[in-house]
Amino acid sequence: xxxxxxxxxxxxxxxxxxxxxxxxxxxxxxxxxxxxxxxxxxxxxxxxxxxxxxxxxxxxxxxxxxxxxxxxxxxxxxxxxxxxxxxxxxxxxxxxxxxxxxxxxxxxxxxxxxxxxxxxxxxxxxxxxxxxxxxxxxxxxxxxxxxxxxxxxxxxxxxxxxxxxxxxxxxxxxxxxxxxxxxxxxxxxxxxxxxxxxxxxxxxxxxxxxxxxxxxxx
Amino acid sequence: xxxxxxxxxxxxxxxxxxxxxxxxxxxxxxxxxxxxxxxxxxxxxxxxxxxxxxxxxxxxxxxxxxxxxxxxxxxxxxxxxxxxxxxxxxxxxxxxxxxxxxxxxxxxxxxxxxxxxxxxxxxxxxxxxxxxxxxxxxxxxxxxxxxxxxxxxxxxxxxxxxxxxxxxxxxxxxxxxxxxxxxxxxxxxxxx
Numbered sequence: 001x002x003x004x005x006x007x008x009x010x011x012x013x014x015x016x017x018x019x020x021x022x023x024x025x026x027x028x029x030x031x032x033x034x035x036x037x038x039x040x041x042x043x044x045x046x047x048x049x050x051x052x053x054x055x056x057x058x059x060x061x062x063x064x065x066x067x068x069x070x071x072x073x074x075x076x077x078x079x080x081x082x083x084x085x086x087x088x089x090x091x092x093x094x095x096x097x098x099x100x101x102x103x104x105x106x107x108x109x110x111x112x113x114x115x116x117x118x119x120x121x122x123x124x125x126x127x128x129x130x131x132x133x134x135x136x137x138x139x140x141x142x143x144x145x146x147x148x149x150x151x152x153x154x155x156x157x158x159x160x161x162x163x164x165x166x167x168x169x170x171x172x173x174x175x176x177x178x179x180x181x182x183x184x185x186x187x188x189x190x191x192x193x194x195x196x197x198x199x200x201x202x203x204x205x206x207x208x209x210x211x212x213x214x215x216x217x218x
Numbered sequence: 219x220x221x222x223x224x225x226x227x228x229x230x231x232x233x234x235x236x237x238x239x240x241x242x243x244x245x246x247x248x249x250x251x252x253x254x255x256x257x258x259x260x261x262x263x264x265x266x267x268x269x270x271x272x273x274x275x276x277x278x279x280x281x282x283x284x285x286x287x288x289x290x291x292x293x294x295x296x297x298x299x300x301x302x303x304x305x306x307x308x309x310x311x312x313x314x315x316x317x318x319x320x321x322x323x324x325x326x327x328x329x330x331x332x333x334x335x336x337x338x339x340x341x342x343x344x345x346x347x348x349x350x351x352x353x354x355x356x357x358x359x360x361x362x363x364x365x366x367x368x369x370x371x372x373x374x375x376x377x378x379x380x381x382x383x384x385x386x387x388x389x390x391x392x393x394x395x396x397x398x399x400x401x402x403x404x405x406x407x408x409x410x
Contacts, residue, residue, distance in 0.1 A: 028246065029243075031242035031243055031246065032241070032242045033239075035239045035242060036239035075299070075328075076296070079295050079296070079299060080292060080296070083292040083295050084292065086291055087288060087291050087292065091288070106339060106342065109290075109291050109338050110240075110331050110334060110335055110338070112291055113295070113328075113329050113330070113331040113334050115243055118329060177398070178236060178239065178395075178402075179395040179399035179402065181239070181395070181398075182394040182398055183391070183392050183395035183396075185391050186387075186390070186391030186394075186395065187388070189387055189388045190381070190384040190388035190389075191383075193383040193384075194383040197383070
């Protein structure tokens with residue numbers, strides 16, 4: 001009985017990152033990589049996976065050392081942990097997938113300042129045990145991967161004017177330009193707000209203000 | 219001439235916010251009032267110029283000569299975090315009025331990816347010291363410009379009829395997209 005309860009607890013922790021608290025669509029965190037690298041599916045997916053790796057590792061480590069860190073220097077300590085894993089991810093991508101590493105450019109090192117990671121470290125990992133933090137980070141990471149892949153796929157289909165090579169049409173150049181990124185994400189969030197209300201769930205938490213979340217972080 | 223090119227390119231043509239997607243979080247979060255946007259922009263510009271100087275010195279005097287470029291990310295982010303802390307203490311001591319008006323925005327600058335992005339790009343493009351500082355100043359000006367334009371539009375937007383589901387973040391993103399398109403008009407200004 002107790003065991004199943006615990007299991008359900010972990011499952012909810014995981015699922016909340018996918019939909020209810022999806023970092024991109026619900027909390028508007030980690031916007032910079034979301035908009036910048038989603039010109040194609042593969043770029044979005046690999047960026048999402050790299051971020052998830054860093055997120056899961058750093059959340060677990062932060063949770064393990066949470067009792068050792070004095071409160072005043074916790075943000076600095078979190079950032080050092082995160083930066084270490086980002087360096088690892090960057091060197092890994094450079095070594096094994098040089099093409100992807102080149103396409104993502106400076107956005108791999110910029111995972112360091114991705115607010116999702118620092119946000120989870122501060123809000124969740126520094127207050128919960130390692131197992132829970134691991135699951136929470138995995139959920140948030142999956143939500144991020146899904147969001148980036150969806151956005152990347154939409155932009156790639158319209159930007160290249162071809163639906164998996166089956167249907168071909170005039171490419172919409174705007175979709176792979178910076179403007180297209182903003183507009184696609186805006187329309188997508190609007191659509192999700194609409195769907196959420198349609199399906200009878202309560203209105204989403206007021207679209208977030210990165211400021212609030214960051215204020216929490218700091 | 220070279221410096222002028224770097225300045226115009228970073229401030230307008232390749233605007234940090236609208237074409238390179240750096241610093242989107244404060245761009246969406248702090249752009250609802252013109253006054254706030256201006257304060258945030260100026261504080262960020264200030265930190266950017268300082269960060270450009272200090273990270274250049276660290277990169278070229280310590281990391282590169284000792285063959286430690288893999289420590290770039292860790293050392294840059296520590297430099298930026300401590301720089302922000304230092305600026306905060308300095309402003310608090312010298313000008314309490316300015317400190318109060320900037321308030322929460324100062325510590326938030328640490329997590330602004332435009333600043334780390336600036337340091338990394340300057341290192342990647344192998345700018346010399348003067349070029350790095352110009353680049354930092356230009357990036358700050360571009361950031362302030364984008365933030366102020368957006369804030370001006372959003373102040374008007376409060377009175378406009380926006381579809382229910384597009385209120386807040388979605389409409390802001392769409393407007394940012396239109397602004398990005400408008401800024402593309404500068405693309406032919408400088409080749410390269």
